[in-house]
Amino acid sequence: xxxxxxxxxxxxxxxxxxxxxxxxxxxxxxxxxxxxxxxxxxxxxxxxxxxxxxxxxxxxxxxxxxxxxxxxxxxxxxxxxxxxxxxxxxxxxxxxxxxxxxxxxxxxxxxxxxxxxxxxxxxxxxxxxxxxxxxxxxxxxxxxxxxxxxxxxxxxxxxxxxxxxxxxxxxxxxxxxxxxxxxxxxxxxxxxxxxxxxxxxxxxxxxxxxxxxxxxxxxxxxxxxxxxxxxxxxxxxxxxxxxxxxxxxxxxxxxxxxxxxxxxxxxxxxxxxxxxxxxxxxxxxxxxxxxxxxxxxxxxxxxxxxxxxxxxxxxxxxx
Amino acid sequence: xxxxxxxxxxxxxxxxxxxxxxxxxxxxxxxxxxxxxxxxxxxxxxxxxxxxxxxxxxxxxxxxxxxxxxxxxxxxxxxxxxxxxxxxxxxxxxxxxxxxxxxxxxxxxxxxxxxxxxxxxxxxxxxxxxxxxxxxxxxxxxxxxxxxxxxxxxxxxxxxxxxxxxxxxxxxxxxxxxxxxxxxxxxxxxxxxxxxxxxxxxxxxxxxxxxxxxxxxxxxxxxxxxxxxxxxxxxxxxxxxxxxxxxxxxxxxxxxxxxxxxxxxxxxxxxxxxxxxxxxxxxxxxxxxxxxxxxxxxxxxxxxxxxxxxxxxxxxxxxxxxxxxxxxxxxxxxxxxxxxxxxxx
Numbered sequence: 177x178x179x180x181x182x183x184x185x186x187x188x189x190x191x192x193x194x195x196x197x198x199x200x201x202x203x204x205x206x207x208x209x210x211x212x213x214x215x216x217x218x219x220x221x222x223x224x225x226x227x228x229x230x231x232x233x234x235x236x237x238x239x240x241x242x243x244x245x246x247x248x249x250x251x252x253x254x255x256x257x258x259x260x261x262x263x264x265x266x267x268x269x270x271x272x273x274x275x276x277x278x279x280x281x282x283x284x285x286x287x288x289x290x291x292x293x294x295x296x297x298x299x300x301x302x303x304x305x306x307x308x309x310x311x312x313x314x315x316x317x318x319x320x321x322x323x324x325x326x327x328x329x330x331x332x333x334x335x336x337x338x339x340x341x342x343x344x345x346x347x348x349x350x351x352x353x354x355x356x357x358x359x360x361x362x363x364x365x366x367x368x369x370x371x372x373x374x375x376x377x378x379x380x381x382x383x384x385x386x387x388x389x390x391x392x393x394x395x396x397x398x399x400x401x402x403x404x405x406x407x408x409x410x411x412x413x414x415x416x417x418x419x420x421x422x423x424x425x426x427x428x429x430x431x432x433x434x435x436x437x438x439x440x441x442x443x444x445x446x447x448x449x450x451x452x453x454x455x456x457x458x459x460x461x462x463x464x465x466x467x468x469x470x471x472x473x474x475x476x477x478x479x480x481x482x483x484x485x486x487x488x489x490x491x492x493x494x495x
Numbered sequence: 496x497x498x499x500x501x502x503x504x505x506x507x508x509x510x511x512x513x514x515x516x517x518x519x520x521x522x523x524x525x526x527x528x529x530x531x532x533x534x535x536x537x538x539x540x541x542x543x544x545x546x547x548x549x550x551x552x553x554x555x556x557x558x559x560x561x562x563x564x565x566x567x568x569x570x571x572x573x574x575x576x577x578x579x580x581x582x583x584x585x586x587x588x589x590x591x592x593x594x595x596x597x598x599x600x601x602x603x604x605x606x607x608x609x610x611x612x613x614x615x616x617x618x619x620x621x622x623x624x625x626x627x628x629x630x631x632x633x634x635x636x637x638x639x640x641x642x643x644x645x646x647x648x649x650x651x652x653x654x655x656x657x658x659x660x661x662x663x664x665x666x667x668x669x670x671x672x673x674x675x676x677x678x679x680x681x682x683x684x685x686x687x688x689x690x691x692x693x694x695x696x697x698x699x700x701x702x703x704x705x706x707x708x709x710x711x712x713x714x715x716x717x718x719x720x721x722x723x724x725x726x727x728x729x730x731x732x733x734x735x736x737x738x739x740x741x742x743x744x745x746x747x748x749x750x751x752x753x754x755x756x757x758x759x760x761x762x763x764x765x766x767x768x769x770x771x772x773x774x775x776x777x778x779x780x781x782x783x784x785x786x787x788x789x790x791x792x793x794x795x796x797x798x799x800x801x802x803x804x805x806x807x808x809x810x811x812x813x814x815x816x817x818x819x820x821x822x823x824x825x826x827x828x829x830x831x832x833x834x835x836x837x838x839x840x
Contacts, residue, residue, distance in 0.1 A: 206820040208631055213820035214729040234819060238731065242783075296544065298631035384524055386548075386557060386763070388734035394818050406770050415749055416558050416762050446818035448547060448735050449526040 180228050180279065183346050184250065187276060188223040191248040197274050198245030201236045202226045209298050210286055214239065226250070228346075230284045230305060233328075235440040237262060237396040246272050252280035254330070256339030257438040257473030258396040264473070264480045265436070267399050277339030278346050282323070282331030282353065284310065289326055293319065308353055323353040329454060330441030332359035341476060360462075362455050378423055384449045385422035387415070391443035391453055392429060397436035397472075404428060430456050435464050435481030438473050467492070496681040497661040499652075503677040504659070505537050508586060510675050515584035515620070518553060520546055529553060529585055543587060544628055549741035549812065550585050550592050551599065554615045557738075558762045561611065561748075566755035578610070583619040584671075589626045591635045591810040593647035595741030596621070601802045602744055611761075620667050623648030624659075627696045632811030634702040634824055640808065642700055643693040653689040660689040704827050706805065712830040713796045719831060720784065726826045727787035729819045734765035736813035736821070737790065742806040745771075766790055791826060 184202070191197045204215040204225040212231050215222060216239055228250075236249055237258040251259060256275055262268040286297045293300065293312060302313040310326045312319045324332060333356045339345065357364075366374055389405075392398045404412045405425050413428075414421045430437075437457050444454040464470055468489070470481050478484075499507060508517050518529040520539040528548035563574040600616060603609040625643025629635070635642055645651035649668035652659040660681055663669045672678055716722055737743040747764035751757055764771060766789050772780045780786045798806035807823075814822045 207822040207825055208814065208820060211820045213822075216728040239729070242728070296630070299628075381525070384526055386734070386738050388738050388765070389768075390731070390733035390735050390818055393731040393733040414751060415747065416751070416760050418558065442818070446733070446735075448739060448816045451525075 178228075180346050181226065184228060184276065184278065185223050185226050187344050187346070188226055188248060188250075189220050191274055192218070192220040192223065196246070197248035199243050200226075200248045200250075201239050201243065202250040202276075203228065203232045203234070203236075206231075209300065210284075210303055216243065228278050230282075230303070231286075232278075232280075233283050233442075233445060235394065235396055235442045238394060238442075240268050240273065240396075241399060246274065248274040248276055250276050250278055251339050251342070252278055252283075253334060253337040253339050254280075254438050254440040255396075256341050257336065257471075258440060259473070260341050260476045261436045261438065261473035261480070262396060262399065263476045264478065265399070265483075270476060274344070275339060275342040276344045276346065277342035280331075280334075280337045280352075281305075282327040282334065282337070284326050285328040289321075292321060292325065324355045324358055327353060328441050328445070329359045329362075330439045330458070332356070333439065333458070336474070340474065360458060362452055363459050366455055366459075379419055381451045382422040382426065383419040385417060385419070385426075385451060386449060387417040387422065387425070388448065390446040390448065391426070394442040394446045395429075395433065395437075396440075397433035397438075398429065400432075426451075426453065426456065430460050433457070434460050435468075435470060436472050437461055496686055497663070497672060497678050498655070498658040498681040498685055499661060499678055500658055501540065504540065505535070506677055507675055508532055508537070509534065511584050511586075511671065515582045518550070518583060518585045520587050529588075532586070539587065544630060545589050545592070545626065545810065545812075547812070547816065548739060549595065549810070550588050551596060551741050551744070553583055553585060553619070554596065554612055555599070555744055555746070555763070558760060559611060561759045561761060563756070563758045564750075564752075578614050579618070581618065583615065584622060585619065586622045587624040587652075588621050588648065589810070590623060590640055590642060590644050590646055590648075591626070591633070591808040592741045593621050593623050594640055594808045595810070597647040598742050598798075598802075598804055598806055598808070599744045601804070605802075620650075620671060621648040622668075622671070623651040625651070625653040625693060625696060627654055627692060627699075629696065629700050630811050630815060632702065632814040633700050633809060634704055634811060635809035636697055636700045637702075637704045637706060638805060638807060638809045639706075641693060642696040653692055655685055655688040655692060658685065660685050700809075702809075702811070702824055704809075704824050709795055709827050709830060710799070712833055713792065713827075715833045716830050717788070717792065722831055723784040723788045726829065727784040730767075730783055730787055730821050731819055732767050732769070732783055732786065733818065734763075734767050735816050735818065736823075737765040737767055738763050739812050739816055741808065741810055741812070742794065766793070787826075791823065795827065 188200045199218045200223060202215050203212040205227055206213040210231050214234055214236055215225060235255050235258055237255050240247060263270050290296055300312055300314050304311050308323045309320045337352045413424050439458055439461050441454055468481060511517055517532040519532045520543040521530040527546045529546060529550045560576045562576055565572050603612040629642045643653055645662045645664055649665045651662040651664055745764045746761045748761050750759050767786055769778060772778055794806040
């Protein structure tokens with residue numbers, strides 16, 4: 177256990193003991209190698225299981241609407257932006273949440289490690305940071321990879337690794353490896369395609385969507401109690417997993433989360449059939465920034481982007 | 496027993512391709528699943544551990560047309576979808592997935608014979624391949640099967656180095672081999688080698704559950720709301736663990752209609768979704784813990800009550816693929832002990 181984890185456990189325990197929160201939402205060690213899993217608890221003794229490591233992938237703000245009372249929540253930079261966005265949308269009251277900000281130097285993308293090594297994650301012995309290199313141990317041999325080869329794409333373009341909105345900040349954020357160009361390399365490939373090629377690309381990708389809705393369920397910006405896909409009177413899209421309907425579902429979802437999406441990357445990570453959803457959400461985030469100079473979840477006191485209108489606002493989005 | 500040289504697999508599949516639509520594990524479509532063999536590639540022999548999408552999708556399609564309908568003069572006429580006469584050969588299916596298909600067969604030929612599913616089953620042969628490198632999420636040995644056990648398939652292959660040992664399980668399987676070239680007689684040594692390999696595979700499955708204890712504890716847990724609330728807290732109610740479970744067989748039925756013409760389809764459904772039990776006035780499983788309880792009870796309690804078999808083969812997909820690492824083996828191992836004897840319920 178490292179120093180940050182000890183501090184986190186102490187803070188979480190104190191919050192529960194002092195009755196400042198009713199529950200804690202954090203991470204504990206998962207049941208598989210290199211995983212963590214959400215820990216949602218009211219029991220102060222459970223706080224001894226809290227961890228912080230390079231595998232804290234989940235955006236825990238998605239659980240805020242599930243819990244009763246006040247919640248103490250562990251948040252990386254992107255997660256804290258999701259919380260702020262939920263506050264802007266009045267889904268969470270600021271006074272009902274105690275944000276425990278944690279340092280984040282980016283989380284490790286196990287898919288990338290698997291590709292680099294040619295082995296599955298459960299066949300590896302260890303993955304650890306050594307400065308700005310990830311050291312992977314397999315069968316006693318060690319292999320080193322520069323951070324930018326193993327970090328999640330969304331982490332590579334992260335410019336707010338430290339939570340801006342917090343109640344407790346555990347420690348200053350470590351050095352962050354950024355490479356925006358690498359982070360958006362798949363988007364660039366798509367931008368360079370002709371519309372016909374892009375259409376064909378997405379037809380292929382959405383042909384294997386099974387409509388499990390994991391992308392929606394792990395997304396904190398998808399907070400609607402009723403989603404258009406489940407409406408039957410009238411029916412907006414077919415519940416059958418035809419690629420056209422799959423695409424429409426995702427396109428509408430993306431537009432609904434415009435101005436709320438913080439590029440936490442959870443939709444893409446959760447997808448069991450590897451649809452590169454972040455190529456849509458990141459692009460959309462860029463468009464929002466370009467047209468409205470707006471970054472989701474950075475100021476809890478401004479109205480949500482899509483709920484506000486100013487007369488001098490750009491209208492060239494109609495094109 | 497028989498054997499076949501690994502280099503001969505391509506030739507063997509080509510011969511079978513004359514008669515069957517041959518499916519092999521592939522990642523070509525962006526996810527590991529069984530796809531129609533291209534007549535060339537046997538690269539899967541190198542990387543294949545198991546598919547993400549289970550081969551149940553070859554029998555219970557995730558979307559299928561049941562019939563067309565036409566409305567004219569106030570009357571509907573139905574036009575059944577012609578039965579599929581395609582003969583499928585699924586090559587490389589793992590014992591967990593083959594057993595899973597046998598398990599869901601029971602439901603599709605129970606009170607009502609589901610011709611859509613059953614006609615595909617009757618027209619299919621399963622060529623199993625022992626799983627010698629199970630995942631850390633696998634727990635098949637706790638459910639009475641081995642990762643390389645010859646069961647619920649027509650032929651079973653075991654990797655013994657330069658060769659695959661072949662066990663002929665059914666008459667269909669024997670027929671497949673009778674017509675095939677490149678098949679050799681296995682020696683006693685080959686059989687011993689296969690035995691060793693199978694034993695070693697069993698040892699590699701380290702995740703365990705105690706089925707006897709679960710059978711005792713699970714029914715008693717039903718009303719323990721506190722337990723189910725606690726273990727379901729981190730579930731996000733997506734459909735991954737059910738859609739990609741080889742024994743989950745629920746489907747939804749939908750009509751697509753434009754003016755008078757339309758068709759009735761069915762597609763996979765999941766008890767993880769609130770909509771699954773939504774009724775006009777209420778939803779008996781509105782809360783997440785009720786849905787999680789349903790899933791676990793259905794597999795480990797209700798299905799055994801109906802068909803005398805647990806509807807889980809320990810393939811581990813629900814653990815591997817879950818975006819929050821919700822682990823059914825932890826839930827099952829953490830079931831509260833039965834109420835002490837003599838206490839009133």
